[in-house]
Each structure stands twice: as C-alpha cells, then as structure tokens.
Amino acid sequence: MTLRIATRDDTAELWRVRYAVTENTLTPGRISDAELHAYLETYGRGWVVELSPHPNLKIAGFAIGDARDGHIWAMxxxxxxxxxxxGRQLHEVMVDWLFSLGHTRLDLGTEPGSRAEAFYRRAGWTPTGDAPDAYGDRPFELRIEHWKRHA
Incomplete structure (x- = not known):
C-alpha cells in the first residue's frame, strides 16, 4: 500500500471508486474530467491509496482538498x-496539508446519516447548523484548535 499525491493519470481509477460508493452517490457526468483535473492541479491537491500489487483494483480510495478555502472536495x-x-490515512494527510496552508477552519458536506457522516464526527468534525445544501448534504466544519487536541 502506498499513499501518494494523485495525478490526472489516476482519473479512471478515481471515477471507478467514486461511482462504486453506495452513499453520497454522484450522477455520472455531473463533474467533468476537466473539473476533476482543476481540483488536482490548480485549486488544490489530491491523494490516493494505491494498492500494489492487487489483481483487480489499483486505488483503494482518494481525497481531494481545495487549497483556496479549506474545503474538502472529495474523499x-x-x-x-x-x-x-x-479513509483515516487519506483524511489525516489532507487535513494536515490544508491546515499547513494557514487555514484555521475546514469545511465539507456529506449525506446525513451516512457512514461518512459517522466517520467525520469520529474525526472531530461538527455540524455547522446550516441547512443542507442543494444536493442535500449536511455541512460540517473542523477547526484547527480541535484538530490539534484530537489528532
């Protein structure tokens, strides 16, 4: 297993993982390869957990963070x-990186009642109290002072 920075060469595997999930689903085509590449190369950074060797799968998971505003774009x-x-490995490297850029508060949205929501709550994220977004995702935040205490 290798944790490494994602590149556009990972595109097919990122989509494979993204469309395999059964919660927080995404309609194919709603996000383009160009938008994905912009988040990997211009707006932020991504990481992948690469399985090697594995007979059927190349990437176990991925995370992408937005350097501009500390938003977790995907995990x-x-x-x-x-x-x-x-997931824990991806989360830790992404959160550490975003906080290292000077952000003091990170945010994300996830499906209410999902495994992801439980994961983020265990990792110290708290709901912001804002109404769900247009996609029905519940907004969460992680503040640096909380991360330092619980990391």
Missing part, C-alpha cells in the same frame, strides 16, 4: 475496502 474509499484504515 471516498471503495466500499469493498471499507474498515481497513484507508
């Missing part, structure tokens, strides 16, 4: 590989 693990710590 997904292949459902067949849940519970193996890949």
């Amino acid at each position: 997904f693990v292949d459902p067949a590989l849940h519970g193996q710590g890949y």
Whole structure:
C-alpha cells in the first residue's frame, strides 16, 4: 500500500471508486474530467491509496482538498475496502496539508446519516447548523484548535 499525491493519470481509477460508493452517490457526468483535473492541479491537491500489487483494483480510495478555502472536495474509499484504515490515512494527510496552508477552519458536506457522516464526527468534525445544501448534504466544519487536541 502506498499513499501518494494523485495525478490526472489516476482519473479512471478515481471515477471507478467514486461511482462504486453506495452513499453520497454522484450522477455520472455531473463533474467533468476537466473539473476533476482543476481540483488536482490548480485549486488544490489530491491523494490516493494505491494498492500494489492487487489483481483487480489499483486505488483503494482518494481525497481531494481545495487549497483556496479549506474545503474538502472529495474523499471516498471503495466500499469493498471499507474498515481497513484507508479513509483515516487519506483524511489525516489532507487535513494536515490544508491546515499547513494557514487555514484555521475546514469545511465539507456529506449525506446525513451516512457512514461518512459517522466517520467525520469520529474525526472531530461538527455540524455547522446550516441547512443542507442543494444536493442535500449536511455541512460540517473542523477547526484547527480541535484538530490539534484530537489528532
């Protein structure tokens, strides 16, 4: 297993993982390759957990953060590989990186009642109290002072 920075060469595997999830689903085509690449190369940075060698899968999961505002744009693990710590590794590297850029508050949205919501709550994220967004996602925040206490 290797944790590394994602590149546009990972595009097909990122989409494979993204469309494999059963919660926080995404309609194919709603986000273009160009938008994905912009988040990887211009707006922020992404990481992947690469499985090597694995006969059927190359990437276990990925995370992408927006350097401009500290927004977690995406974080997904292949459902067949849940519970193996890949999400935690991706989360920690992404959060550490975003805070290292000088952000003091990070934000994200996730499906209410999902496994992801439970994961983020365990990691110290708290709901902001704002209404769900246009996609029905509940907004959460993580403040640096809370991360330092619980990391």
